[in-house]
Amino acid sequence: MLVSLKPVVNDPQGLVVTDALHSLGYPEVGATRVGKFISLEVTAEDAKVARKRVDEMCRRLLCNGVIEEYRFELREASAP
């Protein structure tokens, strides 16, 4: 799951990373956004249920809708 600041929210960390890459000789770098990667192990009866539950987790806790947006993908894990 990727959580990042909404495009309208200023990301000073991203600006600093852009500057650093420019000074290292990568002038081709444009806007940089720094976000978070979250990995969850979830047990669910099927992908549809898992998607619904994870989406709810994002809205309630993992992402603050005032400033952030999220996207995630499901990957089936092999049985232990």
Place this chain on the structure above:
Amino acid sequence: MSVRFGIAIFPGTWSDRDCAHAVGLAGGEAVALWHADRDLKGADVVILPGGFAYGDYLRCGAIARFAPLMEAVGEHARAGGPVLGICNGFQILCEAGMLPGALLRNSSLQFRCQPIWLRVETNATPFLGECRPGQRLRVPVSHGEGRFYADPETLAKLNSEDRIALRYCEANGQLSSDANPNGSLENIAGILNQERNVLGMMPHPERACEELLGSADGLPLFTSALHQLALLTA
């Protein structure tokens, strides 16, 4: 009858004793509230102090807002009880949806710990009743994530409803980007909820309550609430 200030303690809260000291200087009674309890212990006012509740993991205040104590704090606020969130407490109130907007990483990317000037924008709240609009307060900030953000509609609403309580300013009261320690929109340092009984602010009034520490400008926030409640309960 003494006015009782409940001071919330989450794992990682660090300013609770400073707040208790300030409450004592104001003439109130401080009582500690543990995050895992739902009991406000008869508090008339609730203070959510500064610190790093639950390590500020995920986002500042994101975990703390789900603490059992916060249910009781929400009920207290809905019943009109005064709530003051300072620094981390402000972040918790925003995460809990008790105040609009959010607090982001300072635009400088630095933790800022310094005295600043605040301009009182409204005194129509229990915490600023003894201040006058335009008054300047010398109080410290101490935070890495205090850049107030709200979408343009919310910001317009806060302005039109006179809910911006405090702004960062120069010593003469003028607003400028130099006076803004964190890049907050419109130099916002503190805001009110619609009912005006919940105040969230990034600066630390409890650390400026006696001249020995360089300023007593923070004390009116505590005495204002105390005197208003003392009148109500008299």
